[in-house]
Amino acid sequence: MRISLTSVYVDDQAKALAFYTDILGFRKRHDIPVGNDSWLTVVSPEAPDGPQLLLEPAGHPAVKPYRDALVADGIPLAQFAVDDVNAEYERLRAAGVEFTQPPTDLETVTVAIFDDTCGNLIQIIAEK
Template sequence: MRINLTSLFVDDQRAALAFYTEVLGFTKHHDIPLGDDSWLTVVSPEAPDGPQLLLEPAHHPAVKPYRDALAEDGIPLAQFAVDDVEAEHARLTARGVVFTQPPTDIGTAVVAVFDDTCGNLIQIIAEKST
């Protein structure tokens, strides 16, 4: 068993696609129209055949209270691995990304949390070698 697809609810698929590709650097994988929305996925350019992230419309009535509660408590909805949190923090800050938690050493890793502008908090992490 392996993870092939995971999803994030987004307020606006087109805005999310722009943020995830133009700002974060992911690559569009699928963009299949489905009525007013799309089956819209992105992948890491480092693993184009790896797991896909579905940018899923946040229309379901349970989504807003769920995301609002997590954001209020500062809980990220997803975590992305990076090689160097400090470098990624500097790169993304220069691109206008707002961090809710600066790079923080938590012992086994360094983490930071940012607002994806699409309704989610996202954590980046660089695990320390042991």
């Protein structure tokens, strides 16, 4: 068993695609119209045939209270691995990304949390 697809709920797919590709550096994999929305996925440029992240519309009524509760408690919806949290923190801050938690050393890992501008908190992590 392996992970092939996971998702984050987004308020606006076009805005999310711009953030996840232009700022974070993912690449668009699929953009298939489905009604008023799209089956819109991105992948890591380091693994273009690897796991996909679905930028899923946040229209379901359960999404808003779920995400609001996570954000209020400072809990990230997703976690992305990076080689160097401090370097990625500086790169993303220079691009205007707002962090809710700066790089934090947790002994075996370093983490930081940012706002993805689409309704979610995202954590970046580097193992030591």
